Amino acid sequence: MVRSSRLALNAYELVEEVKSGSISVEDYIASILERIESIDKRINAYITINHHALDEARIMDKMVKSSSSNSNGYRSTLLGVPLAVKDNISTEGIRTTCSSRMLEDYVPVYDATVVKRLKGAGAIVIGKTNMDEFGMGSTTEFSAFGVTHNPWDEERVAGGSSGGSAASLASCMASIALGSDTGGSVRCPASFCSIYGLKPTYGLLSRYGLISYANSLECIGLMARSAVDLALMLNAVVGSDMQNDHTSIDSSIDIKSINSTSLKGMRFAIVREIIESDAIDEPVRDSMLDAIASVEQLDAVVEEVSLPSLRYALASYYTIAMAEASSNLARYDGIRYGYTLQPDGVAWNEFYSTIRSNFGSEVKRRIILGTYVLSSGYYGRYYMKAQKARAIIRDEIMHVLRSYNAIITPTMPVLPPRIGERISDPLRLYTIDICTVIANLAGIPALSIPYSMHNGLPIGIQFMAKHLDEALLLRIAYALEYARGSRVKRCVL
Amino acid sequence: MVSVEEVRHLAHLARIGMKDEELRLYAEQINEIIEYFNMLDELEIGNDVEPYRMSRGYKEMRDDIPVAFPADMLSNAKSMKGRFIKAPKMG
Numbered sequence: 276m277v278r279s280s281r282l283a284l285n286a287y288e289l290v291e292e293v294k295s296g297s298i299s300v301e302d303y304i305a306s307i308l309e310r311i312e313s314i315d316k317r318i319n320a321y322i323t324i325n326h327h328a329l330d331e332a333r334i335m336d337k338m339v340k341s342s343s344s345n346s347n348g349y350r351s352t353l354l355g356v357p358l359a360v361k362d363n364i365s366t367e368g369i370r371t372t373c374s375s376r377m378l379e380d381y382v383p384v385y386d387a388t389v390v391k392r393l394k395g396a397g398a399i400v401i402g403k404t405n406m407d408e409f410g411m412g413s414t415t416e417f418s419a420f421g422v423t424h425n426p427w428d429e430e431r432v433a434g435g436s437s438g439g440s441a442a443s444l445a446s447c448m449a450s451i452a453l454g455s456d457t458g459g460s461v462r463c464p465a466s467f468c469s470i471y472g473l474k475p476t477y478g479l480l481s482r483y484g485l486i487s488y489a490n491s492l493e494c495i496g497l498m499a500r501s502a503v504d505l506a507l508m509l510n511a512v513v514g515s516d517m518q519n520d521h522t523s524i525d526s527s528i529d530i531k532s533i534n535s536t537s538l539k540g541m542r543f544a545i546v547r548e549i550i551e552s553d554a555i556d557e558p559v560r561d562s563m564l565d566a567i568a569s570v571e572q573l574d575a576v577v578e579e580v581s582l583p584s585l586r587y588a589l590a591s592y593y594t595i596a597m598a599e600a601s602s603n604l605a606r607y608d609g610i611r612y613g614y615t616l617q618p619d620g621v622a623w624n625e626f627y628s629t630i631r632s633n634f635g636s637e638v639k640r641r642i643i644l645g646t647y648v649l650s651s652g653y654y655g656r657y658y659m660k661a662q663k664a665r666a667i668i669r670d671e672i673m674h675v676l677r678s679y680n681a682i683i684t685p686t687m688p689v690l691p692p693r694i695g696e697r698i699s700d701p702l703r704l705y706t707i708d709i710c711t712v713i714a715n716l717a718g719i720p721a722l723s724i725p726y727s728m729h730n731g732l733p734i735g736i737q738f739m740a741k742h743l744d745e746a747l748l749l750r751i752a753y754a755l756e757y758a759r760g761s762r763v764k765r766c767v768l
Numbered sequence: 769m770v771s772v773e774e775v776r777h778l779a780h781l782a783r784i785g786m787k788d789e790e791l792r793l794y795a796e797q798i799n800e801i802i803e804y805f806n807m808l809d810e811l812e813i814g815n816d817v818e819p820y821r822m823s824r825g826y827k828e829m830r831d832d833i834p835v836a837f838p839a840d841m842l843s844n845a846k847s848m849k850g851r852f853i854k855a856p857k858m859g
Contacts, residue, residue, distance in 0.1 A: 384838060384840045385838075477822070517830065586807070587808060587811050589804075590804060590808050591808065593801070610853060610855050617847070618847055618854050623856045624783065626856035628780075628784060629785050631782070631785065632785035634784065639784055642782045642784060643778045643782060643798060644802075646778045648805070650781070657805055657808070659819055660809075660813070661808060662819035662820045662821075663813045663820070664811055664813070666818060666820040667817060701801065702797075702801050702804055716820075
């Protein structure tokens with residue numbers, strides 16, 4: 276067993292220790308599993324644990340030993356690193372539920388491309404993490420497996436929809452995690468749990484094996500406790516994939532290029548409509564102003580810009596997301612997989628409607644609304660208009676990013692809400708996504724950086740950059756991580 | 769204004785069984801959300817604005833030939849009869 280303080284190691288530090296022989300992968304993974312056993316009853320980050328994790332760890336240890344005896348050092352960049360995977364990303368042989376009764380016993384027969392690539396780099400899947408059902412939500416309260424509690428204050432939500440992944444990192448039950456981000460689902464819980472959450476450029480990472488919710492918006496996202504860990508993860512998963520024709524980009528980050536403590540020469544934009552909005556809580560606004568001062572101290576220039584169409588972003592985003600959801604979720608018919616009934620003697624429509632009544636409340640709401648905005652007579656008024664609004668918003672953002680390296684906003688306008696505080700008012704819940712949906716509408720990369728604490732509650736700051744400028748976001752993260760030092764904690768032990 | 773009957777029709781189109789109390793609650797919430805979506809009416813959209821489209825850069829496409837799927841692909845189907853999957857009667 277390893278000392279519990281070691282469970283807070285960054286992935287890159289753990290890999291060094293494993294390669295030098297000072298930590299065995301088996302001991303580390305066993306300690307992680309023991310921690311899950313002792314605290315996850317309270318946090319509820321995991322839905323399913325990978326019971327082969329220890330066997331995989333032993334194989335990894337053997338590989339380390341045999342490679343040290345010959346001249347080729349073992350090069351895996353994530354050797355032995357415990358990985359948490361959101362439960363809408365397929366894992367071969369490990370149940371993948373999307374936090375839905377509809378898939379409560381579904382076991383994929385293949386790995387998602389990103390999972391395969393992380394495993395190839397030496398990561399070990401610890402388990403599958405809790406989420407809002409099919410990714411629809413911002414608090415992980417819409418889960419058929421119960422709510423995930425925020426490790427910083429267990430009476431509050433961890434954010435969502437990738438709440439289990441964020442909580443697993445913040446409570447040292449994994450070192451790196453995968454999430455998915457359709458309108459902020461990686462960045463919101465990252466912000467609420469004081470870790471990093473990266474939504475990459477649309478198309479940079481393969482979506483093969485990600486269970487679809489809203490294809491034109493969603494990306495697989497990366498979560499970690501340090502900027503360097505994010506870069507290691509990104510380099511392990513990028514690259515084109517014949518299984519996903521939207522992934523056509525081969526690029527990797529030069530890790531040395533992010534290793535700078537100055538932001539000299541960078542120009543950042545802050546958005547007037549966000550700074551002046553009543554929707555931003557005071558502690559969040561204060562943190563945002565402090566972040567502006569911090570990047571200025573690192574020699575960046577910060578100027579105010581206007582995004583006049585921002586007020587239409589949520590309406591555009593939710594119209595499109597619900598339309599795509601209603602279409603994607605039509606596949607759940609209980610025939611080839613998922614929740615089902617005995618088909619004998621049941622009429623088709625009744626069979627289908629009865630099975631599909633097992634979707635949770637938020638999923639049903641979105642399917643019905645999506646059906647409405649796509650229906651004859653309303654398609655032009657809602658769906659088509661939302662797509663045009665999306666084009667206008669994207670053009671405004673790209674216009675700003677022609678003059679600035681990045682746009683700074685708070686990640687979430689509010690502190691983590693108390694469990695149950697917002698769940699009964701769907702529209703009010705949607706409005707907390709205002710700062711995050713814009714990156715999905717425009718397809719640009721966005722990173723939530725853990726920045727400060729207010730009365731023990733985390734506040735994250737978001738940076739958005741041009742398409743494929745992930746390296747710039749990681750450089751900003753690295754510089755701020757260095758400048759903020761021990762003032763920002765990224766996990767609770 | 770979306771009525772309870774319209775929500776019932778939408779639920780039928782989406783094949784989601786709903787109880788009356790659910791239909792009433794959804795009608796109320798859906799109206800509030802649709803009202804919010806109506807703000808899109810205020811946005812001035814020029815005639816030259818094209819709806820958002822994803823650019824698709826195909827590098828290469830595989831040949832269109834059938835590929836056998838792995839035998840375990842149907843391991844999640846619960847009502848198998850021999851090599852067939854049982855489904856309810858149509859009509």
